[in-house]
Amino acid sequence: MLRIHFTGEDLARIRIAPGPDPLWELLISMNRLRRRDAGVVYGSWLKETLPQVPASVRALTALAPPVGYSVDFLTAAAGAGFDEQIEALRATPLRQVHRDLREFGRRNPTRRLPPWCRDLVTGEASGLGRLADASDAYFAAALAPYWDRIRAQVSRDRTRRSATLLDGGWDAVLSTLHPSARWEYPVLHLDYPVDQELRLQGRGLLLQPSFFCRHAPTAFADPALPPVLVYPIEHQVNWSAPGTGTTTDRALGVLVGPTRAALLHAVADGTASTGDLARRAGTTAPNASRHITALREAALVASHRHRNATLHTVTELGLALLGGADPLIPV
Structure with a gap:
């Protein structure tokens, strides 16, 4: 069993890695x-x-x-x-x-x-x-x-975790990281091959989604190293097929237009503001806002107010459109 001990300061310093390590x-x-x-x-x-x-x-x-x-x-x-x-x-x-x-x-x-x-x-x-x-x-x-395909699979997981964070906070994220996860503040319990305690002590925790991690999460044995929890993601079954996503990307551009396709890909990389998405897609903020509205009306993007900004996440329907509606399986 791995037991990760949090403080209130640690909860404020949790991060989800932007891509595979x-x-x-x-x-x-x-x-x-x-x-x-x-x-x-x-x-x-x-x-x-x-x-x-x-x-x-x-x-x-x-x-x-x-x-x-x-x-x-x-x-x-x-x-x-x-x-x-x-x-x-x-x-x-x-x-x-x-x-x-x-x-x-x-x-x-x-x-x-x-x-x-x-x-x-x-x-x-x-x-x-x-x-x-x-x-x-x-x-x-x-x-x-x-x-590129590995990174795309990890991005899908990060997007889903970001949506979970917006809907339920870190409690919801931590309790759904893995089937064995049991979150009882201030300790996260996880199945592990050895008995290990990890005390964060204000350093926070990096959640690292991993493509090849299959069963139990893993972490450093040395408690002095920056705290990282590597956990398995869900996968598209045909992820390794050559050109996976290429045909879908072309078809998506024809279906919704190149700017909306670029914005949908950008928002799939993780929760972001309108300005962030505009920069990623290479367009202006007003133009991005107009196209995001259309994507939201088509149930491909969800938007939430957070303080003074509107944050956007891709929906499951949007992910299915990007990935060709391939089934996801847990491993």
């Missing part, structure tokens, strides 16, 4: 491949990806068993994008490397690390460099060809 998706997808844990959702991806996996990935699997504890620093590198995360991984502080390797040895007493891991212990740049290069190569082979 490349390093978390890298780690969890790697475990999907190693377990052959595919099912309906990941079957095509696994079949296409397995032959492309570079041999260098062994450097990552040495520190990330398919079940159990993986060193936190593999996913702790912060950055606005994958390239920034890779550079941050190369610059991981030695004290964090030592702390995580000690924890790895404690939790995985029967696993032997390869000889090159001595470079990690001594702080040689070649140690972290090997991991960064392996991460880069694996991402290029296994994730980059699918990244």
Whole structure:
């Protein structure tokens, strides 16, 4: 059981990540491949990806068993994008490397690390460099060809969470994050493979929707790291089909017009004001307001007043139109 302890200040500092985290998706997808844990959702991806996996990935699997504890620093590198995360991984502080390797040895007493891991212990740049290069190569082979589709699936989840937040507040979001979620202020209880307490202590919590996370949510083992809760999303069954969304996008433009199609895509990326949507769609605020009114009248967009602004979210009907009405299944 994972128990996350909130304060009132933490509730004010909850955030939903704007998109998938490349390093978390890298780690969890790697475990999907190693377990052959595919099912309906990941079957095509696994079949296409397995032959492309570079041999260098062994450097990552040495520190990330398919079940159990993986060193936190593999996913702790912060950055606005994958390239920034890779550079941050190369610059991981030695004290964090030592702390995580000690924890790895404690939790995985029967696993032997390869000889090159001595470079990690001594702080040689070649140690972290090997991991960064392996991460880069694996991402290029296994994730980059699918990244736009992965990002679209995560955006759908963020949109639904944003709508839940507007309708029911953080209580509703936290209690519906996962089938095992039990929210009893000030503690969120979740199924977890080990017994773990996470005390936020005013730092807030980043909710990170994950495409490849399948069963239980996951979090850092080190309580000193910035608090993150990685949780599974729902998926379109045919998400991996080449060109998924392309034909639908063209048809949508013909159906509602290019500006309204652009606005509908923009609002599907997350709750936003009229001005935000206008900037994303490349139009003026008055023009965006007029088209959003039409989308709202067609039940594709919902609008809510929040303080001095009107915030817009995509409806389930709008999502269905964007995604070709594919069924969603929980995994």
